[in-house]
Amino acid sequence: MEALRADMFEEICPSTLLPFKVGGDKWAGMVLRCLEGGPRRYSELRVPLARISPKMLTQSLRSLERDGFVRRTEYADPARRVTYELTGLGRSLLEPLRAFCDWAEDHWDELLDARES
Amino acid sequence: MEALRADMFEEICPSTLLPFKVGGDKWAGMVLRCLEGGPRRYSELRVPLARISPKMLTQSLRSLERDGFVRRTEYADPARRVTYELTGLGRSLLEPLRAFCDWAEDHWDELLDARES
DNA sequence: CGGTATCCCCTTGGATACTG
DNA sequence: CAGTATCCAAGGGGATACCG
Numbered sequence: 001m002e003a004l005r006a007d008m009f010e011e012i013c014p015s016t017l018l019p020f021k022v023g024g025d026k027w028a029g030m031v032l033r034c035l036e037g038g039p040r041r042y043s044e045l046r047v048p049l050a051r052i053s054p055k056m057l058t059q060s061l062r063s064l065e066r067d068g069f070v071r072r073t074e075y076a077d078p079a080r081r082v083t084y085e086l087t088g089l090g091r092s093l094l095e096p097l098r099a100f101c102d103w104a105e106d107h108w109d110e111l112l113d114a115r116e117s
Numbered sequence: 118m119e120a121l122r123a124d125m126f127e128e129i130c131p132s133t134l135l136p137f138k139v140g141g142d143k144w145a146g147m148v149l150r151c152l153e154g155g156p157r158r159y160s161e162l163r164v165p166l167a168r169i170s171p172k173m174l175t176q177s178l179r180s181l182e183r184d185g186f187v188r189r190t191e192y193a194d195p196a197r198r199v200t201y202e203l204t205g206l207g208r209s210l211l212e213p214l215r216a217f218c219d220w221a222e223d224h225w226d227e228l229l230d231a232r233e234s
Numbered sequence: 235c236g237g238t239a240t241c242c243c244c245t246t247g248g249a250t251a252c253t254g
Numbered sequence: 255c256a257g258t259a260t261c262c263a264a265g266g267g268g269a270t271a272c273c274g
Binding site for chain 1: 183184185186206209210212213216217219220224227228230231232
């Protein structure tokens with residue numbers, strides 16, 4: 001077994017870019033998953049994400065937009081209308097994200113057991 | 118496109134268990150990756166993780182131990198000796214974790230570009 | 235409808251010094 | 255060597271009310 005390198009994480013490490021840090025906040029992952037099925041309106045997102053305050057949802061969406069995962073579109077309809085949808089980058093992120101969710105489901109019981117004791 | 122379910126995230130969502138939340142703190146992922154190669158001593162971990170204060174490293178390790186990802190072993194050597202190593206659960210987590218790191222490396226330039234603008 | 239604004243708490247985590 | 259103890263700052267994030 002070889003020794004660990006001293007500079008392994010001197011620069012910004014790729015793992016610091018994991019989804020919930022990429023987005024910048026704890027809700028980013030859920031927001032992304034809510035956008036899997038196509039563009040969604042703000043009020044539509046508030047349904048599955050009812051536990052997020054409007055402030056945090058906006059903040060999360062803005063953050064995801066800044067980082068290039070989500071595209072915000074404003075329509076000039078008579079009634080105001082805004083949609084959010086995944087960019088190519090955002091969609092590419094869904095793959096590893098799903099891998100994680102699958103892993104969590106597969107090991108759900110083990111995780112709970114470990115927590116118990 | 119079907120409507121989003123209202124109860125999608127009512128219970129604790131699997132995605133909230135993502136690696137950096139599973140561990141509980143921002144360093145957990147890096148710690149896990151440092152343990153890929155086998156058992157490591159505390160002081161050994163401090164080398165690649167030089168930016169983490171001893172307090173945070175301990176806290177992170179304790180958290181990973183509680184959650185069943187890491188096993189702490191104390192030896193009764195004359196000189197004090199403690200090692201940390203991945204459990205089966207911990208090793209299983211490395212897979213999706215690596216998937217993420219790979220993704221981050223693959224999209225590194227895009228990520229930086231998005232950040233710029 | 236799609237958000238802002240404000241207030242406030244509380245945890246996260248950094249620095250530093252110390253200990254069995 | 256393998257941690258603790260203490261202090262402190264920053265900001266993440268919740269609740270609520272309001273706005274164009």
